[in-house]
Amino acid sequence: MVSSDTTPIAAHGGTLVSRVIAGEEHPAALDLAAALPAVTVDAQTVADLELIATGAYSPLTGFMGLADYQRVLHEMRLANGLPWSLPITLRVTDARKIRDTVALETPDGRAVALLQVREVFTHSKEEEAQLAYGTTDPKHPGVAQLYGQGHFLVAGDIRLLRRTAPTFPELALDPADTRRAFAERGWRTVVGFQTRNPVHRAHEYIQKAALETVDGLLLHPLLGPTKDDDVPAAMRYAGPREAVFHALVRKNYGCTHFIVGRDHAGVGNYYGTYDAQRIFERFAPAELGIHPICFEHTFYCQRCGGMASPKTCPHDAESHVTLSGTKVRELLRSGTLPPPEFSRPEVGQVLADGLREVVVA
Numbered sequence: 001m002v003s004s005d006t007t008p009i010a011a012h013g014g015t016l017v018s019r020v021i022a023g024e025e026h027p028a029a030l031d032l033a034a035a036l037p038a039v040t041v042d043a044q045t046v047a048d049l050e051l052i053a054t055g056a057y058s059p060l061t062g063f064m065g066l067a068d069y070q071r072v073l074h075e076m077r078l079a080n081g082l083p084w085s086l087p088i089t090l091r092v093t094d095a096r097k098i099r100d101t102v103a104l105e106t107p108d109g110r111a112v113a114l115l116q117v118r119e120v121f122t123h124s125k126e127e128e129a130q131l132a133y134g135t136t137d138p139k140h141p142g143v144a145q146l147y148g149q150g151h152f153l154v155a156g157d158i159r160l161l162r163r164t165a166p167t168f169p170e171l172a173l174d175p176a177d178t179r180r181a182f183a184e185r186g187w188r189t190v191v192g193f194q195t196r197n198p199v200h201r202a203h204e205y206i207q208k209a210a211l212e213t214v215d216g217l218l219l220h221p222l223l224g225p226t227k228d229d230d231v232p233a234a235m236r237y238a239g240p241r242e243a244v245f246h247a248l249v250r251k252n253y254g255c256t257h258f259i260v261g262r263d264h265a266g267v268g269n270y271y272g273t274y275d276a277q278r279i280f281e282r283f284a285p286a287e288l289g290i291h292p293i294c295f296e297h298t299f300y301c302q303r304c305g306g307m308a309s310p311k312t313c314p315h316d317a318e319s320h321v322t323l324s325g326t327k328v329r330e331l332l333r334s335g336t337l338p339p340p341e342f343s344r345p346e347v348g349q350v351l352a353d354g355l356r357e358v359v360v361a
């Protein structure tokens with residue numbers, strides 16, 4: 001395995017993992033996959049496979065076995081002691097065919113990866129839910145997804161056969177690509193901003209505030225269906241534990257800093273407002289290898305005459321321009337752009353056009 005590290009920050013665990021089958025090996029691997037027993041996997045697993053194969057989940061080279069799984073749940077560490085906050089597992093309903101090497105395929109029958117089976121085990125889903133998500137409530141989207149999956153956990157190294165066609169190919173960068181891009185720009189410090197929402201003024205303000213202290217910014221959106229759908233491709237809504245997970249993944253993309261907002265990766269009222277920021281205190285900075293930068297929620301204040309947060313603005317809420325996501329969608333559907341203090345008009349226009357297309361379709 002060759003590390004393509006070109007930036008000062010090493011991948012988590014020291015080496016950027018690469019498990020993509022390419023070149024002259026590829027046709028034979030496809031033939032092999034066609035001849036092997038096949039296991040159908042869901043959209044989240046397909047996303048996990050690509051993230052493992054491209055090194056986004058370094059040092060993982062496959063799905064976790066019992067030793068890693070247990071220690072991750074109880075101590076937020078892999079069996080070797082390295083920080084890791086969420087289990088990355090393959091769950092199946094029927095484990096009878098599963099031994100040696102199997103082909104993993106999408107529901108429409110395309111083989112996407114080879115899995116070298118190391119271990120098959122079972123474990124209480126309720127315990128996993130309680131430890132990873134902090135709740136066993138089946139209304140929590142991450143817990144609901146877990147409860148809908150199979151009972152058997154299959155562990156082993158994977159190798160990727162096929163990629164999913166990206167929605168925006170020109171923006172789909174693997175960790176090796178972002179690392180190269182940072183190096184080309186001479187960036188030694190890069191802050192990662194993860195979002196599942198359009199960039200409104202509040203996000204822009206936080207990004208700029210962070211960018212003032214480092215060389216570059218990686219705006220890293222999650223694509224695909226998220227909260228309103230039953231397939232949160234890469235999003236698990238595990239709140240605090242997911243914030244640590246997101247930070248470690250951005251480290252693998254070459255970031256040195258990571259923005260953690262209030263309620264990061266939260267959903268409903270399952271987590272305390274600052275839980276996702278405080279959880280980082282449970283690790284020594286050196287063992288995480290990426291610096292969390294914590295932010296308050298921000299807003300435009302009429303009396304300050306600019307963007308601010310409770311840390312910098314002494315005025316009360318009546319002076320603040322804040323809108324709920326629901327209110328913003330309502331405005332956009334009625335053809336009204338949100339106020340410019342909330343969203344840049346050009347951003348509002350793209351969203352309004354997008355919503356119109358959905359309604360027409």
Ligand SMILES: [Zn+2]
Pocket residue numbers: 301302303304305308313314315319
């Ligand atoms: Zn103010």
